[in-house]
Amino acid sequence: MMHVAVIPDGNRRWARSRGLSLEEGYEAGIKKFAEFVKWSIELGITEITGWGMSYDNYKNRDREVLDSIKRIVNRYYEENKNRKDEIMTTYPILKDINLKVYGYFEELTDEEREYIELINNQLNGEKYKVNILLFYNGRIEILSAVRKLVNSEKIDLDSLEKNLMLKSKPDIIIRTGGRIRTSGFLPIQSEYSEWFFLEKLWPDFTREDYIKILNEFQTRERNFGR
Secondary structure (H helix, E strand, C coil), rough: CCCCEEECHHHHHHHHCCCCCCCHHHHHHHHHHHHHHHHHHCCCEEEEEEEEHHHHHHHHHHHHHHHHHHHHHHHHHHHHHCCCCHHHHCCCHHHEEEEEEEECCCCCCCHHHHHHHHCCCECCCCCCEEEEEEEEEEEHHHHHHHHHCCCCCCHHHHHCCCCHCCCCCCCEEECCCCCCCCCCCCCCCCCEEEEEECCCCHHCHHHHHHHHHHHHHCCCCCCCCC
16 A cells, blocks of 8 residues: 655646636646556555645635636536536446545635535545545644644654544655655655656646656665664
8 A cells, every 4th residue: 555645736737837827727736646546556545635824825826726716616617516427437436436635614605615515425445545635734733633642641753643534644745846855745644755846837737747656666775764
């Protein structure tokens, strides 16, 4: 079993370089993530995590980014909401996928939270896990876990990890877009992850890039602190 996480950076820059709209850039990024999930399953990956949007971006960027993503997702939902059986028949692998969206949604509207709940109830398979982090911040995740333990008789690393939003630890973390930093992504879970930083913008990421990363991962010695 292997867990691969991705920080899909570069959608805005990709769109700007092609004279496309912000919405077209994010739509290309979403389509690429769907491809990434497909490739992952084909390559034997059992858990995939994607960072859809950070909490800091949500707070600091204008509302246009979130509205663009919402319009894309809403459009896909409206186009396909009555085709679930047909889609499941056409793409039987979907029955094996468990899709969940995680994040800090307190500042979202009731309608937005209901929509996330709807997404979380669509795919409940058991073979593959696909995690989407929205409005995520690693420091807030740790703070939230600590708050849950305030009245606990036992506070240690094991109990802290059990109260994190995402329980499993990625073997590989990929960041596209040319920025060599972690940006607070899964700070505890990534303790022994192998990081791969790519210059390519996310919509340009290919299956061949992915295979190269997996091959290089096999050559790295992982001693897990020993």
